[in-house]
Amino acid sequence: MNMRRVIFVLLDGLSARSGQSCMGYLESLRETGRAFGGVVRCELPALSRPLYHCLITGKRPAESGLVHNTCWQAEPAQNCFHLACAQGRITAAAAYYWFRELVNVHPFAPERERVTADPALPIQHGLFYSSDAYPDAQVLLDAQSLLTAHAPDLLLVHSLGIDHAGHLHGHDSPGYRNAAREADMLLARHMPGWLEQGYQLMITSDHGMSADKLHNGNSPEEREVPVWLVGDAFRPDAPRAPEQVEWCGTLCEVMGIEAHGKAFCREVLR
Numbered sequence: 256m257n258m259r260r261v262i263f264v265l266l267d268g269l270s271a272r273s274g275q276s277c278m279g280y281l282e283s284l285r286e287t288g289r290a291f292g293g294v295v296r297c298e299l300p301a302l303s304r305p306l307y308h309c310l311i312t313g314k315r316p317a318e319s320g321l322v323h324n325t326c327w328q329a330e331p332a333q334n335c336f337h338l339a340c341a342q343g344r345i346t347a348a349a350a351y352y353w354f355r356e357l358v359n360v361h362p363f364a365p366e367r368e369r370v371t372a373d374p375a376l377p378i379q380h381g382l383f384y385s386s387d388a389y390p391d392a393q394v395l396l397d398a399q400s401l402l403t404a405h406a407p408d409l410l411l412v413h414s415l416g417i418d419h420a421g422h423l424h425g426h427d428s429p430g431y432r433n434a435a436r437e438a439d440m441l442l443a444r445h446m447p448g449w450l451e452q453g454y455q456l457m458i459t460s461d462h463g464m465s466a467d468k469l470h471n472g473n474s475p476e477e478r479e480v481p482v483w484l485v486g487d488a489f490r491p492d493a494p495r496a497p498e499q500v501e502w503c504g505t506l507c508e509v510m511g512i513e514a515h516g517k518a519f520c521r522e523v524l525r
């Protein structure tokens with residue numbers, strides 16, 4: 256199996272419609288056959304914490320029991336960080352502190368746990384932020400410093416700027432769309448270097464956003480999220496995108512993690 260390295264970029268709260276209309280760099284990769292681009296319906300409820308868990312474990316919220324944002328205890332399930340560590344791979348994350356709680360230790364104490372460096376934890380190297388208004392530009396720099404220092408095999412880059420703008424301004428607003436444009440411009444600065452280093456990039460969102468400045472429900476704006484897959488592991492002309500329940504398994508396949516036991520999307524893989 257090919258032991259590839261993966262960067263998982265989670266653009267929190269980005270709807271498919273805004274992704275397709277505002278992400279000029281990512282769409283340029285799709286248009287020129289350099290990336291796969293597609294859309295999936297997120298699982299329900301369209302909320303962050305249940306869907307973070309779904310993306311990293313392959314378990315639907317209704318199955319895991321993690322069905323709201325104040326819930327952190329789920330049915331025990333291996334996630335992609337556990338699976339990578341079990342095979343001796345290096346893991347890292349620049350992410351909102353909910354990932355630390357879901358994957359490493361609950362609860363989070365920001366005064367002493369912003370920086371994680373512990374090879375015994377599923378996310379071995381972490382820079383966790385705790386403000387919803389933490390700028391995406393800083394998240395990308397946090398990710399870049401983890402990459403430089405640790406050369407992880409699996410790096411999660413989780414930005415919250417688009418979601419934050421959506422809660423302030425709503426889906427159909429310049430504020431929300433411009434947050435998406437800003438995130439795309441940041442990716443255009445960082446991604447070429449990541450690709451040069453041989454990383455496979457898996458980019459998606461947890462959920463979209465409604466015009467009512469909230470998300471949770473079953474409307475297309477809340478549910479339809481974009482997917483971009485960039486790197487030689489992926490087929491740009493694949494007939495469909497990985498569903499959220501296939502994200503963990505597809506990531507494991509790309510990394511060459513054997514016997515992961517998760518559902519995955521064979522169609523997007525070369």
Ligand SMILES: [Zn+2]
Nearest residue numbers: 268303418470
């Ligand atoms: Zn949100």
